[in-house]
Amino acid sequence: MKISILGGGAWGTALAISASRNLQHSVTLWVRDEAQARSLASARQNLRYLPGFVLPDRLQVSAQPLSKSAMPVLADTDLVVVATPMAALRGVLGQLQDCRVPVVWLCKGFEAADGSSPGLLGHEVQAQVAPHLLAGVLSGPSFAQEVAMGKPTALVAASSHARVRDALVEGFHSPSLRVYANEDVIGVEVGGAVKNVLAIATGLCDGLQLGLNARAALITRGLAEMTRLGVALGARAETFMGLSGLGDLVLTATGDLSRNRRVGLAMAQGQTLAQALTALGHVAEGVYCAHTVVQRARSLGVDMPIARGVVELLAGRMQAAEAVAGLMGRDPVNERL
Numbered sequence: 001m002k003i004s005i006l007g008g009g010a011w012g013t014a015l016a017i018s019a020s021r022n023l024q025h026s027v028t029l030w031v032r033d034e035a036q037a038r039s040l041a042s043a044r045q046n047l048r049y050l051p052g053f054v055l056p057d058r059l060q061v062s063a064q065p066l067s068k069s070a071m072p073v074l075a076d077t078d079l080v081v082v083a084t085p086m087a088a089l090r091g092v093l094g095q096l097q098d099c100r101v102p103v104v105w106l107c108k109g110f111e112a113a114d115g116s117s118p119g120l121l122g123h124e125v126q127a128q129v130a131p132h133l134l135a136g137v138l139s140g141p142s143f144a145q146e147v148a149m150g151k152p153t154a155l156v157a158a159s160s161h162a163r164v165r166d167a168l169v170e171g172f173h174s175p176s177l178r179v180y181a182n183e184d185v186i187g188v189e190v191g192g193a194v195k196n197v198l199a200i201a202t203g204l205c206d207g208l209q210l211g212l213n214a215r216a217a218l219i220t221r222g223l224a225e226m227t228r229l230g231v232a233l234g235a236r237a238e239t240f241m242g243l244s245g246l247g248d249l250v251l252t253a254t255g256d257l258s259r260n261r262r263v264g265l266a267m268a269q270g271q272t273l274a275q276a277l278t279a280l281g282h283v284a285e286g287v288y289c290a291h292t293v294v295q296r297a298r299s300l301g302v303d304m305p306i307a308r309g310v311v312e313l314l315a316g317r318m319q320a321a322e323a324v325a326g327l328m329g330r331d332p333v334n335e336r337l
Contacts, residue, residue, distance in 0.1 A: 002077040003171050006030045006066070006092060008040065010049040010282070011106055012083025014144035018177055020056040021150070025171065028060040028077075037063035049282075053148040066095045074099055079167045081138070085283050086111060090125050097130035102164040104136045104157075108192030109285040110292040118299060119292030121189045121233075136164040137185060138172070139192045140243040141251035143258075147177065154178040156244045158188035180243065187239030190230035195249040196260045196286030197293050197307050198222035202253035203264020204313065204320055218306065218327075219253050225304040229293070232300040260286035267313060268320045290314055 001024060005016045008031035016029040031037050040046060040061045044054055055061075074080055079102050082092050086109040096103055105122050113119035120128070126135045136159025147153050157168035157179050165181040173179040182188055201222065205214050226249065227240040239245055252258045263284050266276035277284065290311050297304045309327055312318035318326070 001079065001167075001171055002026045002028075003079045003081065004028050004030060004074055004077045005081045005083050007083030007088075007106075008032070008036055008046060008049065009083060009085075010046070010144035011142075012081070013046045013050045013055075014053070014148040015081065015083065015106070015172065016059055017053060017056060017148045018150070018174065019172055020059040022174060023058075026060075027058070028062050029055075030062050030064070030066075032063070034063045037061050050144060050148060053145075066092065075101065077101055079104070079171050081106065081171075083107075086122070086285060086289065089122055090129055093126050093133070093135075094129045097133065099133060102134045102136065102159075102161070102167045103130075104138050104159070104164060104168060106138055107285070108139060108189075108196060109289040110193050110296065112288060113292045113295055118296055119289070121186070121193065123185045123189060134161050134164050135159065136161065136168065137188055137192075138168055138179075139188050139248065141247040143251070143255060145257060150176045152176055152178075154180065154243055154247070156180050156182050156188055156242065158182045158185045158244070160185060182239065182242070182244075184236045184239045186233050187230050187235030188244040190233060190235055191226060191240055191245040191248055193285075193289055194222075194226040194229060194293055194307070195245075195252045196284070197290045197310050198226070198249060198286075199252040199258050199260035200264040200267075200284075200286045200290070200310050200314075201306050201323075203258075203261035203266075204268045204310075204323065205264070206261075207265040207268025208320060208324060210324065215254070219249060222253070222306050223249055225297075225302075225306055228302045229297050229300070229304060232302050233296070259284040263287060270320075273314055273316070286310075287314060 005012050019025050020027045082105040086107040110119040140155035142153050157165045159165050169179045205218050263276045293307050294311050309323040313323045
């Protein structure tokens with residue numbers, strides 16, 4: 001199987017390494033510029049985003065621009081994987097709109113809202129700019145470092161097209177990486193987006209040393225918020241009890257490798273958002289989509305108090321202790337989704 005992965009960040013590189021272990025696959029990692037391509041080819045590792053993990057000799061690296069001239073090359077592939085941040089997805093899908101092979105994305109989040117758009121999920125962006133693509137998403141609880149190491153991981157291949165789901169299973173299922181198929185694209189994407197926001201809240205909780213009871217309560221009620229929003233957008237409630245919902249939330253909210261959790265931890269220690277992001281050195285999608293999550297929820301009449309608290313914190317309108325006090329001081333209600 002021929003697989004093209006577009007984007008040389010940590011997650012794209014890790015998946016390229018994992019897929020290259022299958023001797024039946026031919027994998028190409030596409031990057032934005034020649035300098036990065038030369039670095040990857042000469043060092044045989046991604047020194048900036050995933051240092052310490054050797055690229056298999058069979059893994060090819062390319063910096064050929066995504067343009068009409070690249071389309072014949074991609075047409076010869078069996079699966080195209082977009083491994084860019086959410087902010088770049090619209091542009092890349094626009095360039096791939098004439099692609100005739102399955103195209104999937106890895107990014108988790110909502111596109112930033114503007115005056116003409118409320119902030120869209122990946123499948124909503126694709127419907128606007130490349131509606132004829134055979135498209136889907138690969139998501140689930142996964143840290144790039146562990147996938148690159150070959151540690152056991154389970155992911156979800158979500159698409160309304162059986163051909164896309166089958167291509168993802170064939171391309172990435174392995175002894176260390178299990179891929180489950182799912183038709184609920186909305187649910188899988190909502191889970192992947194909202195868990196990043198909730199991980200910031202959990203990092204805040206742990207940074208303030210509020211205890212394991214508080215962490216469990218926050219994760220549980222966060223899952224309820226996630227589910228309410230997903231169902232309102234058309235997802236199936238049961239999706240959120242699976243890998244892309246509960247699984248990804250638990251990993252991102254509690255794992256020390258979680259970028260979003262680390263933002264919460266840093267702000268609990270008194271750092272500003274700018275300081276936290278500078279120290280992180282990588283994209284933390286929860287920071288960029290928190291406001292959009294709350295906007296979409298409000299437009300649908302969905303209550304998301306934890307997400308709202310994160311927005312207030314990130315905007316500097318509330319201090320860490322105030323955000324937690326606001327959540328704990330809410331009036332008692334019956335437990336429900």
